[in-house]
Amino acid sequence: MENKFLAHIAEDGREQTVFEHLAAEFSRPFGGEAQELLAGTAHDIGKYSAAFQRRLTGDSRRVDHATAGAFECMGRGQPFAAFAVAGHHGGLPDGGGRRDGPEAATFWGRINRAGRGGLEPYGAWVREVSLPGGQPPPSQSRTRERACSLPACFIPA
DSSP states (O other), X not given: OOOOOEEEEOTTSOEEEHHHHSOOOOXXXXXXXXXXXXXXXXXXXXXXXXXXXXXXXXXXSOOOOHHHHHHHHHHTTOHHHHHHHHTTTTOOOOOOOTTOOTTOOSHHHHHHHHHTTOSOOOGGGGGTOXXXXXXXXXXXXXXXXXXXXXXXXXXXX
């Protein structure tokens, strides 16, 4: 039998798979649909790790599932989506700098940790999910507005 990768288990026992949970449509008002689709699809692919699946069934160890999706977005040249994904639970991280070491809690530290193999393996996502390409970052005249709006689509108030 094939593994079922879960994103959530409700108190009443209902299960939601990672695939069912991935994308929604909140960014249309500011024209960020392509970025949202990428970020929404990528935001929980780290839940495809065995460590996260153990957490859902009682293991209390913390699992960084957000960095995996941020890393995949960066690999597609989409920094706005990556930043939104990295902060989708804890709020937007300090950006830091590209040279931050993998131990740093900054955005770049987390991306560098992923790039050096420092995350729990999460590669099973490729069997169920196809990440869209997104579109190039918005024009300079609207960059700040859109960069600030996209993360708001994913970060709980």
